Amino acid sequence: MKDVGELKFVLGMKLTRNRKLCLIFLTQELYANKLLHTFNMDHFLPTSTSQVPLSSLKPMSSDLPSEEVSINYCRxxxxxxxxxxxxxxxxxxxxxxLSQSLDNPFHEHELAFIHVL
Structure with a gap:
């Protein structure tokens, strides 16, 4: 067995140790940044709250969304x-x-997802 140094990443999570205070910090900053990059949101500024008004998540019409919109929203x-x-x-x-709208997502749901992210 070979010592490769202090553990920095485990299961995709960044691990930071503070030996003086006996603390371990786990973050998924890299995953969150990758998620932002996936949806071209690298340049967006954070919001003060992730909660979106529930009234904005109701479908505006009975039309079905396109299959592409539905698949992207589910992903x-x-x-x-x-x-x-x-x-x-x-x-x-x-x-x-947001998960309650998986079967019938509309543009408002995508905007709400962006707000949460």
Whole structure:
């Protein structure tokens, strides 16, 4: 067995140790940045709250969204739910509301996803 130095990453999470205070910090900053880059949101500024008004998430019409919009929205919510499960329980409520629209997403739902992210 060979010592390769101090552990920096484990399972995609960045690990930082403070030996003096006996603390370990886990972050998924790299995953979150990759998620922002995936949706071309590198340059967006953070919002003060991730919660979106629930009234804005109701479908505006009974028309079905295109299959491409539906697939992209499902993928986006899947990636967001992974982040919620691993490191960001503070956005779980918003992610849960976004997940309720997986079968019929509209442009308003995409905007709400962008707001949460």
């Amino acid at each position: 986006a919510i899947r990636l967001l739910n992974y982040l919620v499960t691993c490191m960001c329980p503070d956005i779980a409520f918003s992610a849960s509301h």
